[in-house]
Structure formats: C-alpha cells, structure tokens
Amino acid sequence: MAAVPVASRIASLLVVDDSAVQRQHAVALCRELGIESIYEAGNGSEALELLAMLVLRPSLMIVDLEMPGMDGVELIQQMHQRRLDIPLVVVSRHDTALIQSVETLGGALGLHVVAGLQKPLTAARLGSALARHSAGDSVAPEQKQRMLAPPDKAELAQAIDRGDIVAHYQPKVDIGTGIVRGVEALARWQHPQKGMIQPDNFIALAEQEGLIRALTMSILGQALAQAAAWNTRGLKLSVAVNFSPLLLDSPGIVEEISALLERHSLQAGQVVLEITEGSVVAYLGAGLGVLARLRLKGFGLSIDDYGTGFSSMQQLARIPFTELKIDRSFVHGAHRRKNLRVILQSALDLASRLELVTVAEGIETMEDWRLLQQFGCTIGQGYLIARPMAAAALPQWLKSDHQRLRELRAEPLPSCLD
Numbered sequence: 001m002a003a004v005p006v007a008s009r010i011a012s013l014l015v016v017d018d019s020a021v022q023r024q025h026a027v028a029l030c031r032e033l034g035i036e037s038i039y040e041a042g043n044g045s046e047a048l049e050l051l052a053m054l055v056l057r058p059s060l061m062i063v064d065l066e067m068p069g070m071d072g073v074e075l076i077q078q079m080h081q082r083r084l085d086i087p088l089v090v091v092s093r094h095d096t097a098l099i100q101s102v103e104t105l106g107g108a109l110g111l112h113v114v115a116g117l118q119k120p121l122t123a124a125r126l127g128s129a130l131a132r133h134s135a136g137d138s139v140a141p142e143q144k145q146r147m148l149a150p151p152d153k154a155e156l157a158q159a160i161d162r163g164d165i166v167a168h169y170q171p172k173v174d175i176g177t178g179i180v181r182g183v184e185a186l187a188r189w190q191h192p193q194k195g196m197i198q199p200d201n202f203i204a205l206a207e208q209e210g211l212i213r214a215l216t217m218s219i220l221g222q223a224l225a226q227a228a229a230w231n232t233r234g235l236k237l238s239v240a241v242n243f244s245p246l247l248l249d250s251p252g253i254v255e256e257i258s259a260l261l262e263r264h265s266l267q268a269g270q271v272v273l274e275i276t277e278g279s280v281v282a283y284l285g286a287g288l289g290v291l292a293r294l295r296l297k298g299f300g301l302s303i304d305d306y307g308t309g310f311s312s313m314q315q316l317a318r319i320p321f322t323e324l325k326i327d328r329s330f331v332h333g334a335h336r337r338k339n340l341r342v343i344l345q346s347a348l349d350l351a352s353r354l355e356l357v358t359v360a361e362g363i364e365t366m367e368d369w370r371l372l373q374q375f376g377c378t379i380g381q382g383y384l385i386a387r388p389m390a391a392a393a394l395p396q397w398l399k400s401d402h403q404r405l406r407e408l409r410a411e412p413l414p415s416c417l418d
C-alpha cells in the first residue's frame with residue numbers, strides 16, 4: 001500500500017552493499033515499495049564509478065557502512081568532495097550509536113541523510129523512511145534550488161558588481177541572559193529571475209572562479225556600514241563575516257580590510273571573522289601570518305563549524321583564535337543523543353581551556369538551548385532565536401521578540417525571585 005507514494009517520488013535508487021544476499025534483500029524490498037529503477041554496487045569505489053557514468057543520478061542511495069575496499073563512511077566523504085549530494089539511507093549491523101554518528105557526519109558534510117537503519121532491513125522501516133523522504137519534508141528548499149540550472153561565473157561576477165549579493169543577519173544571543181550580542185552576516189543572492197539563492201549554491205563557485213575576494217569585500221562592506229548605522233542608533237552589535245580560507249594568501253588583504261574598517265570609523269573589536277575549521281588547518285602554513293596580523297589589529301577570529309574538520313588541539317592552539325563555534329550537527333538534538341552531548345561537552349571544555357568564547361550554532365529547540373545553558377556555552381545562534389533576516393527587519397525583531405528573549409534566560413535561582 002505504501003508502494004504508490006514512495007514509487008511516485010523516487011525515480012531511481014542505488015543500493016551499495018558488499019553482500020550479494022543483503023543487496024538482493026534491499027533490492028527486493030525497494031521493488032515491493034514500488035521503485036522500478038534500481039542500481040547496485042558492491043562497494044564505495046564501484047558506486048562512485050557508476051555515479052560518474054550515469055547521466056541521470058539516482059534520487060536516493062542505500063549505503064551499507066561495512067564494506068571491504070571503500071567502506072560507507074569513506075564513500076560519504078568522497079561524495080562530499082565530489083559534490084554528489086544525493087540523499088542517503090545508511091544501514092549497518094552495528095548499534096544505533098555508530099549509525100547516529102555516521103548520520104551526524106553526513107549532516108556535517110552537508111549531505112542529506114534521510115535515515116540510519118539497523119540491519120536486517122524490513123519493509124516497514126525502509127518504507128517509512130522512504131515515505132518520509134518522498135513526502136518532501138526532508139528535502140531542504142536549498143537542495144531543491146541546487147537542482148535548478150546552476151549559476152555560472154559571468155552571472156555571479158555581474159551579481160557582485162550590481163550589488164545583488166546582499167548580507168542578511170542572524171542574531172547571536174547571550175545564552176545566560178537572552179541578550180543579543182551580535183549578528184552573523186550571511187550572503188544571499190537576490191536573483192532577478194530565480195529569486196533568493198542561498199550561499200551553498202554560489203560560494204564554492206566564487207572560490208573556484210576567483211570571485212571570492214570581491215564577494216567577501218562586498219559583504220564585509222555592507223556589514224560594516226550596517227554596524228556603523230546601528231552604532232549611531234545606540235545598538236552596539238558585533239558583526240561576524242565568513243572569511244574564505246582562499247583569502248589567507250591573498251596579497252594585501254589585511255590592508256584592504258583595515259582600510260574598510262577605517263572608512264566606517266569602527267573598532268576592529270566589533271568585527272569577527274569566521275573561518276571554517278577544516279579549511280583553516282589545510283591553509284595553516286600560508287594563513288598563519290594573515291591571521292596573526294588580523295588578530296594584532298584587534299579583529300575577533302572564530303573557528304566556524306567546529307567538529308567537522310578533524311583538527312587536533314595542537315593545530316588549533318597555534319592559531320590566535322578568540323571564538324570557537326560548534327557546528328550545528330553537534331548541537332541539534334544534543335539533548336536526546338548521548339554521543340552528541342559528549343562531543344559538545346568536550347568542545348566546550350577545550351574552548352574554556354583555550355579561553356575562547358563559545359558559540360553554539362543551529363539551536364532549534366528549547367531543550368537544546370537549556371542543555372547549552374547547563375553546559376555553560378556563552379553564545380547561541382539558531383532558528384529558535386531567529387532566522388537570518390534583512391538588516392531593515394532587525395530593529396522590529398528586537399522589539400517584538402523582547403518577551404521571547406526573556407523566556408530564553410537561564411532559570412533564576414529561587415532566592416532571586418521577585
């Protein structure tokens with residue numbers, strides 16, 4: 001009965017499993033669920049070869065974690081590197097903690113993990129995972145947008161020149177008090193025909209095509225102008241801007257940023273540059289000088305997406321960071337998942353030993369917010385507080401959400417009541 005909706009939305013599927021018996025079992029279940037076009041591969045390398053050959057990619061993949069040769073985890077990492085964002089169902093004989101950690105890894109790499117299922121697969125469990133997926137609730141709008149015609153270099157260059165890439169701002173809030181401390185500027189492309197395009201669809205292109213410096217300077221310029229305007233209205237907020245690692249060896253970058261700061265008569269201490277953890281280690285040699293000079297000038301430096309980059313404490317301790325920003329894949333759902341809580345706590349512990357400000361991103365629920373309060377995280381950011389918004393919307397949001405921000409405060413001790 002579940003076959004009709006599942007089949008109608010999943011045009012084709014790839015099963016990756018080294019055991020022929022298990023693979024046939026999965027294929028039979030998928031057929032039972034009404035999926036007609038099913039490909040098979042015996043390990044990760046075979047799957048990648050097949051994907052490279054197919055003109056139309058499968059709509060979904062079922063990936064076994066344990067396989068000889070390239071295993072499921074490595075396959076997920078390879079898919080990320082090759083920008084193959086096909087939704088995945090991961091399956092394993094192992095316990096749910098291992099499956100959950102692979103789900104987390106997939107999420108952290110920006111891949112869409114529909115479900116993690118323990119073997120043996122059953123029609124009921126697979127059916128309900130696929131039905132959830134086909135109902136569309138699990139396909140993010142950004143992912144749908146990625147399926148449209150991708151933008152090209154000329155289009156992006158023109159958009160940067162015309163000022164069509166605009167900064168939106170997401171509040172960063174003090175977790176103890178609920179007070180707004182700052183905002184993160186996030187690039188949005190206001191495309192005249194395609195509507196609002198999210199950064200995941202054009203930042204990598206800007207990096208590949210030598211446009212990232214122009215794009216970053218445009219966002220930084222808007223963010224600094226905005227901060228200066230808010231300052232004059234008595235609203236002193238720190239502004240964070242994402243800083244591509246490619247800029248770490250871009251000649252004259254420190255001077256250009258400093259000049260921009262002076263133009264807006266701002267102090268460097270009001271500005272934070274966020275650099276993703278994975279990239280910073282890869283660029284450590286060339287980038288250390290630029291980071292040290294920015295820090296000496298007083299800019300805040302944040303390690304973004306912490307937890308996704310596999311860097312060691314020794315590597316991080318060499319970089320003059322001021323803030324550790326924990327990736328949302330370790331924050332979302334931490335209240336109910338023990339392995340995430342352990343990672344969160346150890347990241348917060350590491351940060352406090354390095355005397356860094358801690359920021360948790362991707363907070364969507366009150367339960368996760370309260371947990372972060374308990375754990376002593378300093379700053380929180382996420383949809384629970386606010387989604388990124390245009391600059392003009394921020395003052396109104398601040399007014400209307402006053403009450404709500406108060407609810408976010410740490411519970412007062414009984415003796416402090418009244």
Ligand code: C2E
Pocket residue numbers: 170185186187198199200203215216219242243244274304305328361362363364381382383384388
């Ligand atoms: P990021 O710097 O880690 O930014 C946080 C992302 O998480 C933003 O996505 C934000 O909208 C999203 N987010 C915030 N709260 C929540 C939440 O509660 N739940 C969920 N699911 N998501 C949440 P966005 O704006 O799509 O940006 C994606 C990434 O693109 C950014 O990740 C950043 O790495 C990059 N990016 C954005 N703007 C720029 C830019 O101006 N320059 C560069 N180099 N990269 C940028």
Ligand code: MG
Pocket residue numbers: 184242274304
């Ligand atoms: Mg960021």
Ligand code: MG
Pocket residue numbers: 304305325327328361
């Ligand atoms: Mg981040």
